[in-house]
Amino acid sequence: MTDCLFCKIVAKEIPSTPVGETDLIYAFRDIAPTAPTHVLLIPKEHLASSAGDLGSDDGPWMADLFVLAAQIAADEGLDDGWRLITNVGPAAGQTVFHIHFHLMGGW
Numbered sequence: 363m364t365d366c367l368f369c370k371i372v373a374k375e376i377p378s379t380p381v382g383e384t385d386l387i388y389a390f391r392d393i394a395p396t397a398p399t400h401v402l403l404i405p406k407e408h409l410a411s412s413a414g415d416l417g418s419d420d421g422p423w424m425a426d427l428f429v430l431a432a433q434i435a436a437d438e439g440l441d442d443g444w445r446l447i448t449n450v451g452p453a454a455g456q457t458v459f460h461i462h463f464h465l466m467g468g469w
Contacts, residue, residue: 368460398468440467
């Protein structure tokens with residue numbers, strides 16, 4: 363998707379601060395963090411606009427995302443706990459329509 367902000371980040375057309383990566387998932391620091399640790403995890407392909415578009419065939423990359431999130435949380439020292447959040451639609455605060463998850467912690 364040529365006009366998608368996150369697709370441009372994955373393509374390295376827009377700079378980001380990487381935190382972790384797999385073959386399927388890219389994780390980078392949020393440019394406007396709302397927690398001491400605020401990382402975005404996105405599929406490298408534009409697979410869905412939000413969690414509302416997911417189906418049963420999305421399991422493999424979702425599993426990869428959750429494993430990477432846990433690794434990043436451990437690397438960031440979030441031993442006391444962390445959140446993994448996704449927003450669905452503008453009314454929920456979604457502003458980029460490429461499915462993504464916010465890993466937040468460190469309060």
